[in-house]
Amino acid sequence: xxxxxxxxxxxxxxxxxxxxxxxxxxxxxxxxxxxxxxxxxxxxxxxxxxxxxxxxxxxxxxxxxxxxxxxxxxxxxxxxxxxxxxxxxxxxxxxxxxxxxxxxxxxxxxxxxxxxxxxxxxxxxxxxxxxxxxxxxxxxxxxxxxxxxxxxxxxxxxxxxxxxxxxxxxxxxxxxxxxxxxxxxxxxxxxxxxxxxxxxxxxxxxxxxxxxxxxxxxxxxxxxxxxxxxxxxxxxxxxxxxxxxxxxxxxxxxxxxxxxxxxxxxxxxxxxxxxxxxxxxxxxxxxxxxxxxxxxxxxxxxxxxxxxxxxxxxxxxxxxxxxxxx
Numbered sequence: 001x002x003x004x005x006x007x008x009x010x011x012x013x014x015x016x017x018x019x020x021x022x023x024x025x026x027x028x029x030x031x032x033x034x035x036x037x038x039x040x041x042x043x044x045x046x047x048x049x050x051x052x053x054x055x056x057x058x059x060x061x062x063x064x065x066x067x068x069x070x071x072x073x074x075x076x077x078x079x080x081x082x083x084x085x086x087x088x089x090x091x092x093x094x095x096x097x098x099x100x101x102x103x104x105x106x107x108x109x110x111x112x113x114x115x116x117x118x119x120x121x122x123x124x125x126x127x128x129x130x131x132x133x134x135x136x137x138x139x140x141x142x143x144x145x146x147x148x149x150x151x152x153x154x155x156x157x158x159x160x161x162x163x164x165x166x167x168x169x170x171x172x173x174x175x176x177x178x179x180x181x182x183x184x185x186x187x188x189x190x191x192x193x194x195x196x197x198x199x200x201x202x203x204x205x206x207x208x209x210x211x212x213x214x215x216x217x218x219x220x221x222x223x224x225x226x227x228x229x230x231x232x233x234x235x236x237x238x239x240x241x242x243x244x245x246x247x248x249x250x251x252x253x254x255x256x257x258x259x260x261x262x263x264x265x266x267x268x269x270x271x272x273x274x275x276x277x278x279x280x281x282x283x284x285x286x287x288x289x290x291x292x293x294x295x296x297x298x299x300x301x302x303x304x305x306x307x308x309x310x311x312x313x314x315x316x317x318x319x320x321x322x323x324x325x326x
Contacts, residue, residue, distance in 0.1 A: 012152040020118040027181035030124035249316040
């Protein structure tokens, strides 16, 4: 199995010689498997590797997970770092527990990567995680971009196991007598992901034994379609945009003549380029479009740290007193 994963890594150019990789380590089977896989590269001197564990402190005995991850790294002579949620001082109040956990983990991993001058952050998402994510986004309502799911690499994040089945991971660990932790929340019906894993996925696989293979093919097709749209969005943005100070201004009257779907893609691309803090919802984007359609409106505040300003022919983002830090 490791041979297939290494081929996936090579084909997607996920690992380059002498890079430093921070591995998000929970202690569960997926991240422990990825630890052993990346340790092979580490032992050969191909990469530098750091195991990183965040204790969310959601259980009274969660410190045991930290010790397990530390021991797992020590056995492979892999450097290890950890932190507690309290030490991050993020003071998160909004969002679900899952969302808050995701934000804390990303902040922690990106901080570790910065401190150790790491180029990459490795996550242990596998093929079934990809499937579950697809159906979560489908149920909640999403765009084509959302349905394309996770990619092998997105920015500094890499996912070497994205086409590896969970059953193969468990078999490898059991065959090689490699210990791992079991998260009790993975069986709780409180979480949508767990309900999909327990009810939806088995039903689909029972309907057609080729589901896993066909799903992977579908994801390739969706991602190829998204790449074409990304190129169209970038090309159109370059036609509409011109430099203004440290950002861009757009000829909004031309923007409003485009297809509504393309309008929203361009607006989202613009926000990302300018590092605006926003939640990409239809409501958010519709507000911007309504503002651009109003001939008398000159400025519209959508966040305490920025506002959209409209002139005769263009609009631009005013970052006055903005703070785009994490």
